[in-house]
Amino acid sequence: MADWIALHQLLRTAPAHRLVGDADGQPLDHAGLLARVRAWRTAFAAAAGRDWALHFDDSVAFAAALLGAWSAGKRVYLAADRLPATLQALQPHVDGFAGDLEPHWAPLAMPLPEAAAGIHEEFSDLDELSCRLVVFTSGSTGEPEAIEKRLDQLAREVEALEQVFGGLLDGVQVHGTVSHQHIYGLLFRVLWPLAAGRAILPRRFFHEDLVAALSAAPCVLVATPAHLKRLPEQLEWRAVRGQLRAVFSSGGPLPDHAAAQVRVLLGQAPIEVFGSSETGGIAWRRCEAPPSAWQPLPGVRWRIEEGQLAVASPHLATTAWWRSEDRAEIADDGGFRLLGRADRIVKIEERRVSLDALERALRADPAVADARVLVLPGQREQLAAVVVPRDGGLLDAGAEGRRSFTQRLTTLLAAGHDAVSRPRRWRLVPALPVNAQGKSTQALLQALFQPSMPSLHWLDRSDSTATVQLALDPSLRVFDGHFPQVAVLPGVAQVDWAIRLGRQLFAMPPRFVRMDAVKFQQLARPGDVLLLQLDWDAARAVLGFRFSSDHGVHASGKVLFADAD
Template identity: 45%
Template sequence: MSPSQRLCALLMSEADASGVVGWRGSEPVSWQDFRLLARRWQATFARQEAQRFVLFFADSLTFSAALFGCWQAGKQAWLPGDLTPATQAALRPQVGGWAGDGAGVEGVSRLQPADVPAPVPTRPLDADAEGLVVFTSGSTGAPGACAKRLRQLFDEINALETAFGRPQVRTVVASVSPQHVYGLLFRVLWPLATGRAQQARTLVYLEDLPHLLPAEEAGGAALIASPTHLGRLPVEPPLSASRLLQVFSSGAPLPDAALPDTLRVFRHAPIEVFGSTETGGVAWRQRNPQAPAFWQALPGVSWRLDEDRLEIRSPHLPTLDWTAGADRAKAVDGGFLLQGRADRIVKIAEKRVSLQAVEDRLQQGGLVSAVRLVVMNEPREQLAVVAVPTEAGWARHDAQGRRALAQTLREQLLGVVERVVLPRRWRFLPELPRNAQGKSTQAQLMNEFDPGRPAVRDIRRDGNTVTLTLLVDPALPQFDGHFAAHPVLPGVAQLDWAVLFGREHFPLGDTFDGLEAVKFQRIVEPGTQLMLTLESPGAHRLNFQFQSALGPHASGRVLFTGAST
């Protein structure tokens, strides 16, 4: 039976009822218990008149049971990447209910798995059913809904097993959410289709790996990771990291700078998978020492170039027609090299501007190592830049100021764009903001221009602790009216910053639930360089401390309820 056939009949077979479908920490979960939960969800969805339902779970086994119960009932599952107020507003008129963690979708009924007194009849899933809607990452615009037929997903699992299946790998551990197509395919569907066990809990820190792997006699494991996670590996990894026989990375390009650490920790390079929400997986590579850096197509996928634009034909697409992608590429013996996106042309002041060309020129000047452009619409349409300075760039920034560095970079662009469209707004950071999939979304980049957000000069991580160096600009609006003769930073602003940066660096619960042991020991004046230390022992608590060269300023704990993926 092929992996796709096994997925179609997942709830029908009882042959492996006593086997292990996965783990919650060190506790095994049997196929019998999994199928019972899935059938309870099936009964719940079958009773609903509506066809579309939001699923939002952190626990991947509970997610899997709800997903297959939804499909078995002939319904369509919608998988948002978050449940922010904006996302909820977009979902509310389109779905008939939701199932999962946290507060859910306000105004839409919450579903629970039904009690099933007798076996629920099951049948093979219809592979042509349009059973899923997932959302794009929002890295080049607002997140968009993308419908998938089950055969597109299941055929891709066949390709993954053909390309990467190793019998020694018996467990799948993941640092990525099942809410996104990469996590759905690699963390959920692939192990279910091939009899591998999945770890239900998300790996947040590599140091937690010993608590998420079964006993050594259970075999090796695969880690489903993001470029963000692989770029923050500990200096002293746990000994159990040697049991990770495969490490996967997808969702965004893996920076070259991350490769030495991955080789040091895992003794082999990650398997990088190139694709998108719309196209599914397209190609892969593994950059071990002396290995080629080109991409080769996944089984069943064909590619060609129209001038320099990549076109693909794939069973993971809605049709088998040739489809133009959004990437430029160059053919090499054995595969292709990516050359940047082809769809990043905008109009500013009636002038066509290639965002890629602007970013390339900025990085060629030696003052910035990474950069992303966004188009701001207020007060008028203009370019804005989020950049990571090099050592030379930071030296100029610290000696001459942010404006001087920005002006130097503007002058570098005069040969690329006309003066009227030169970027007018700049933010310099120690690293680009990235989501759990390793992508810099438009929303994240736009947030950097919030006038109430302090500038971040440095970020340091050590396990579940993050320390940020914040520059408290006298122009911050939090000083307005507080107080005219002797401005000080309000305590509520410090609490806001603790929660703001806590949510950006840790998977905290959905809902604020209170404060504990809060102390304000020293005022914060304009121009202070603050050290904000954040520690999150779990999704429900965030410890914070503000200090400067003068000593401690504030500390306490913020409590949260609900789960976060």
């Protein structure tokens, strides 16, 4: 740890010429970083409020803003992404935003570094207890929760990582597919490299540009299981093997087949790091064949309490023991083995069901590449399965082909699970949906069972008219919140469906102009079957629509379009 600088002393003691990483395509040294930090400190010091949310695409730009905010006494919230829903959820908890965000969010701007050069020139050590960061759990099993971390917790964790792995990483560049907006990426791609003096490179994904970057100089790759499961075999990995010193994986279990592929293609047994947003890093193992037991990181104590892993660690907010939801057992070599999540045992109609066990049974089928099982909320909870078939042709095989495949999987599960404890709803997908951190969250999986459009049955179609039958499934996304007491189909959804289907059928101009003679006469509810009549007047660029059912006419109107300006 000869080049090591403690995080709280980084701004005051790091040599000016020390390389930080790549910023805007150019090398940036510590003096350049300090200029940016100083500019951000000036901006944050002048801004009212303590709590600020950051979202930056570039890791070095993010590091400067983070350190500037801490220097100005601010508490930082990490925005997992910049989707409107994410930022809207954050807005009540923060005083403002900074970063690569739309003007709508009024992000705080960094002054030009030169403008802040003469303001409060000297830096003091950061206070490890007062510098705070708020991160969010991934929401893999429920709604994300806010977790506050102090700088001392983060600092002890990067020191533990350096103690175990620092000898592998002398002189390397840090590449990664994981975002620094998540705790794993923050530690491995920003804070640890800053303390150790390793160059931080922009986030990349598994394409030719990443292969070229990994081949250029000694490096380490920081990735997630979701990314490592999808290594493109056709890329020229041989050039990488001479430069790659280590591959890290965290954020979820790394499947054995993915670890084997990493060993073959990249020439490295991946190093898996186990932990959570609440606990920080807990343990690590090298994914050889077979994988070794988990070994605790320095300073982490562990024990088994009623079959579940409990830890005490300087990465936690307190010195008390913290019992996880991970079932575990002691291994022969003194480490421990994980046996699945205790919080993934659910009750369905008073029957205890292990979601992990169902997923293992599905993945045991050679035709299944991956699978996730979840509980769909509702008046009557039910199990659902999202399956990635190895044969991608099944996705285009039609309803009958997909039904035959899921029936075969149901039969497979029947050998060990009764009807109550088997999935009742299925989705076949080319890949599990993941967020920016490579996590398949509960929200993303649930969205697959909430279609945005009803099922369609076309009765007739021509160049100027069409009639289609729409079945209003209660799971349609448009019924969420409209209205809590009695679900009804919003009028805006009816107009949207008419326009969407009209664009599928007719050569309509791109620009919406206005709506005329729109009337909403009858409420449409879940379970109704609607008849939609569409009439296209090409000469006037007018789409007429009429929704009806056994209850009468629900909505009608006209929509006028025009060519783009």
